Amino acid sequence: MKISTRGRYGLRLLVDIAEHANEGPIALTVVAKRQNLSEKYLQQVALLLTRGGFLTSVKGSGGGYLLERKSEEIMIYDVLDLLEGNIAFEEPPGSEENAIERVIRLHFYQKLDQEVKKVFEGLSLCEVTKAQWFTYVI
Amino acid sequence: MxxxxxxxxxxxxxxxxxxxxxxxxxxxxxxxxxxxxxxxxxxxxxxxxxxxxxxDITCKEVLAASEGDFEPAPCKNCTRTDACKTHQIWSLLQSAVVDFSSQVTILELASHLVESEAGGGI
CATH class of the missing domain: 1.10.10.10 (Winged helix-like DNA-binding domain superfamily/Winged helix DNA-binding domain)
Incomplete structure (x- = not known):
């Protein structure tokens, strides 16, 4: 599994907006400069994140994007699930799945996905911006 | 395997x-x-x-040998790593995957195979 550009840029956008939440709506031009990312690409990702209920857009001069919810309530798993379509190693079984493939799918990939889900369901955007959670690792 | x-x-x-x-x-x-x-x-x-x-071969060993180390995002040669908070998300994902696949052995998977065959589960 590789996280796509959409997933990586989308999270950087959310983290950037969360870190500057006290500055009001954030224009994508500003994020593009700060993060050294293409503004055009950010527009596409921002649209997706808005439809997904993570961002809200404010029109007009001084407009930009705000978090739709508190960063404590935005879970990294939900964001990745939206941006990546489906964050999983397990692939749906083909019509001719044999016994070995089945065992590996059910007892390895499926459990691995549960493990990854567990980690990211418990991780909020707020914790990422504060980086308090880093103590979790091993 | x-x-x-x-x-x-x-x-x-x-x-x-x-x-x-x-x-x-x-x-x-x-x-x-x-x-x-x-x-x-x-x-x-x-x-x-x-x-x-x-x-005692683990899934991690097999995957590392056949596919290389698991790297969910291309952070390796990035100069922003220290300042980038999303980088930490990817290293968390990486350790979750490496830790889990280090715990599952090929023998353990094979034992499930024998079970499913014995139970007519094919």
Whole structure:
């Protein structure tokens, strides 16, 4: 599994907006400069994140994007699930799945996905911006 | 590897191919990095073939040998790593995957295979 550009840029956008939440709506031009990312690409990702209920857009001069919810309530798993379509190693079984493939799918990939889900369901955007959670690792 | 774990004797590429559905040509290619990593042994001759080189092989070892280390995002040569908070998300994902796949052994998966066959689960 590789996280796509959409997933990586989308999270950087959310983290950037969360870190500057006290500055009001954030224009994508500003994020593009700060993060050294293409503004055009950010527009596409921002649209997706808005439809997904993570961002809200404010029109007009001084407009930009705000978090739709508190960063404590935005879970990294939900964001990745939206941006990546489906964050999983397990692939749906083909019509001719044999016994070995089945065992590996059910007892390895499926459990691995549960493990990854567990980690990211418990991780909020707020914790990422504060980086308090880093103590979790091993 | 799971199939090899169920075999008592050396397995020919042909029998592995029949059991797994992987083409012989691709199996030959897969065996190269697996042998190099010390995970399978090959023997020539009439009774020759492949077998697991040791008992406690983990999924992590097999995946690392055949696919390289798991890197969910291209952070390796990035200069922003220290300041980038999303980088920490990817290293968390990486350790979750590496930790889990280090805990699951090929023998354990093979034992599920034997169970499912015994129960007529194929």
């Amino acid at each position: 799971v199939y090899l774990a169920t075999c008592r004797e050396n397995c020919s590429i042909r029998s592995i191919s029949e059991a797994t559905g992987i083409s012989s040509g691709y199996l030959e290619q897969l065996m190269i990095p697996l042998r190099r990593a010390g995970l399978v042994q090959a023997e020539r001759g009439v009774q020759g073939g492949y077998r697991l080189a040791k008992a």
